[in-house]
Amino acid sequence: MFEPVRGKPDFPALERSIAAIWRDGGIYRKSLERRRGAKRFVFYEGPPTANGMPHPGHCLTRTIKDLYPRYRTMRGEYCERKAGWDTHGLPVEVEVCKELGIHSKAEIEAYGVEPFIHKCQESVWRYMREWETLTERIGFWIDLSQAYVTYHRRFVESVWWALATLFDQGLLYQGHKIVWWWAQGGTALSSGEVGQGYREVADPSVYVAFPLLDDEGQPTRRSLVAWTTTPWTLPSNQFAAVKADLAYVVLREAGVADAPEYVIAEPLAATLGEKLKMSFDIVDHMPGTALVGRSYAPPFDTFRAAGRPPVAPLAAGGEAPVAWRVVAADFVTTDSGTGIVHVAPAFGEVDYTVLIAEQARFAAGHGPTLVNCVAPDGTFTDAFGMGSGRFVKECDRDITRDIKARGLLVHQEQYVHDYPFCWRADADPLIQYPRQSWFIRTSQFREQMLANNARIDWLPEHIKDGRFGNFLETNVDWALSRERYWGTPLPIWVCDETGKMEALPSYAAILAKPGVAGIDVFERAKAADPSLSDDLRVHKPYIDAVTYDSPFAKNARMRRVPEVIDCWFDSGAMPFAQWGWPHAGDAEFKAQFPADFISEAIDQTRGWFYSQLAISTLLFGCEATPYPHPFKTCIVLGHMLGEDGQKMSKSRRNYREPAEIFDKYGADALRWFFLAGQPPWTSIRYSERAIRESVPEFLLRLWNVYSFFAIYARIDGFDPASLLATPGSLDHADLACAKGWTPVADRGELDRWMLSEVHATAAEMVERLDRYDHFGAAQRLSTLVDAVSNWFVRRSRDRFWAAGRADAGPGGNRDKLDAYWTLYETLLTIARLAAPFVPFVTEAIWQNLAVAAFGASAPESVHLTDYPLGDATLVDADLVRRMALVRDVASLGRAARAAEKLKVRQPLSKVEVILAAASPTDEAWLAAHADLVCDELNVKQFEICREPDRYITRSVLPDLKKLGPRLGKDLPKARDALAKADAAALLAALAADGRATIPLTGGGAAVIEKEDVIVRTTAREGWAAAESPHAVVVVASQLTPELVAEGLVREVVHAIQSQRKTLDLDFTDRITLGFETPSAELRGALERHLAYVTGETLAESAVFAELPGATSESLDLDGHPLTIHVKT
């Protein structure tokens, strides 16, 4: 028997009890066991970092990541869900630094790398409990116990294998480049990391005069005007660049003969005048080529003494000044600035290319060398005394002031632009800086990556060629190394004699080396502190101590390079590293590669989506493993916004904590909001209001139907277990074995309709979910629940309340039994259809309807059943269409009443229906449902209208879709002709011949066939009528005295029912009634219908007198005063 169901569900409490059932029953494990050996559905978990608190965005990803594995499992596939944690990198180090109150690398070194690493490892698990709680609370089924962890030795060694493989293929190289440098953190960052840190800031923008030199090396009155937004790079100036084919002019303040002269690109001359609010005379013209080769005085003498510029021999013979010369460069534009670019090769990538090009012009070893007065920590060295020891950006103001004092500052303003800051320490601006760094040659694989990408199924589709494709197009080599501490160490050892290198793929490979030493450093640490994790063996500083004999030189040693790697490489390696492959887990890796499905938010395009694709493409190519890999389908989620539509931010407090939502509305409410509220790739506004409002339309409605069923099934003793010995999986076929089961074909129409809707919905949902369209599937499901609640249950109430036992035997009420079976099957099916979406409430329903009813012989959990595919033989499309027509007619009837202010309580004599498209079968069918329509509309008589022309006019419209292609330009004429034509005559002609000819204005004629037109029916004025595209419904608005009397009586019943409710009576409580009214009409009506009144209100008696001790209410019914006394 079913358990009683409370009418007011407490979803959060319910969910906690369901979670306990899953936990205690090991249901997740059983759901896997059930599919062992089946086709695999491969899912990869993109590892979150557990050292930050989970937020609403994670709830969305976890909901989507849960939905599809649950669904595919119910569809019969085997889907392992291995959790993972991202544990390395700057986020962790920065967090630890904050805790220790330190910031710079020097401070970390002072604190000690060893204890620092220990702190990092502990910090990784800081919010583990919150993550685990969230995961269980939102119903995300994933195996946390087998989670991969990027700092684990097994994982690190997999990454080592990948790096060694790339190194051996020459794809991992060390290069001297200008990199984006986090000075405070002392490391370079990858383009992905840099991209995350751009922010709009106002920087100083200065126009600086570079005086041209005369033959003696003395400054002249004429200066180049260069523009920069980084004054701190001026002390390291080496060149000035112009565009060769650009026109330049020399400006002098108008009318001042001895004023300074400025060289500037002609198109920008006017702009400079405006900025300076001065008028200039143009005193000279020249092309860029004329300037090339001229020497100038740099703004600072950091690297150059005053006087004649130093010269050096050229490769081609002769000699030339080494630096502080004008050079030609293509990157010079007139978009902004002056057309003359200050070149500081140390601090800009293009600047650096100028230096390389210049070096090539000079005899080997004589060209310009890179000058740089900035230390790696971002402070000026002693070479630039003015700023020595201070952070460069802080010196901008002093440098500008100094230039101004020396008369070299032409103009100064604020320049607003985007500038990168460190993504984990957002107060630290990045600078471009020359640095030796390790790179992966990803740019060499651009075409392969694009080919791989082309095969991936991206949702939404535009990601493929849009954002992600573009990112691949502009691919640059992956700046892999980090001069940091907590990360996967770069497994490259260098010969301290020859500088030759080799990469090692595993710890075992190190141990196998001759003369290996330094292993003991970790062993000693472990002996001193046995709690030390063995995983740290492969981390700094222990791994740095490990050295071995060089194979390249006698008596030389191999020592590891100091760098660790970008943590994005770790997560990108997870497809194989999660198993420790190739050192372990060969079978697992082969079975679980590539993934069928992954999903993360859009910010992962440059993150995890890219790192996975790049690593996989480089390592596995396309021969052994055809594209796409390592993932086939990827749902890219939109960004989550706060209540105000702005980015979620802790400080702005514009979002509720997930825990708060769970406690108030429950996880299912949140899941349904995410899944059914909008397509997943739109940015979702996470508002409490929206979540709250999503509850009644689906969850509560479903619950109400379920509760309705349980209440009456208990009252009637409908017990499926007593009628069905072996429940099987409670499919339609299983239920059909029940005693007293009526085959669907023999059931009443409403039942056939309901099951038709159920099975059609199932089929549609499967089709949509197979396309990863959960939003569409959810909408379909919502429509179904609405149909059950607002039509099946509504129209079946009488059946459930009818007399007699729900029994197929003699004396039983078979129709009632059918109603129960229909609703039972419907609810069981909906529970399964909705299970991947709202796993808790569906489980609660299943636990009662299946488990409580059948005990151990039924599937233990809804998640251990098969997903309903829909039985096409039970779908009757015609019935569905016609039922929609009845609902339409009922709805129109109510609209017609409303238009005449005739409330439904007032009975009317007749309703007449005119179908837009005359169909004898539909009319017959409607006529057969006269009772239903009369009941819904409270009318006495239903009729298909015999004289439609009284109520309606018809017009004939062209079917544009059919006639458009055929008539083309003549279409408007045809439309006019049809509008003017006599509709009745035209229709008659079409009915008789199947075609008709209409004249076109301006000559000609068109032949119209029956199928080419649409007939529209419009209600005439003056009738209580309402129309839809399918029908016109007219209600008779005339009232007879008897109808009025009945209406009054129903008003009285309504009033009494309201009083019962006010008195908080149970629906079985009996009452006695007393009426007092001076209206003979009302009294007469009541007397005539007294039996009806007492029956409806469960009254044992009714008198026309005051009832002592009764609750009384006086009211006025359409001008008839009445006092009602109710006594319990």
Place this chain on the structure above:
RNA sequence: GCGCGCGUAGCUCAGUUGGUUAGAGCGCCACCCUGAUAAGGUGGAGGUCCCAAGUUCGAAUCUUGGCGCGCGCACCA
């Protein structure tokens, strides 16, 4: 600057290969129902489908150009 996405009712959003009267939910107003009931239903008001030009017999839908918002990219010296 370049690229991607989005602009539809007061709010949040649907809108299928271009087609006749552009929809839903919430909110609002009115009404109804009441043996699921601190629920439920019906109806109504509310729209220059961001703007403009073009293609077409016909554009919310396709093209181009603007405007606005969000995001991304980075040789902005």
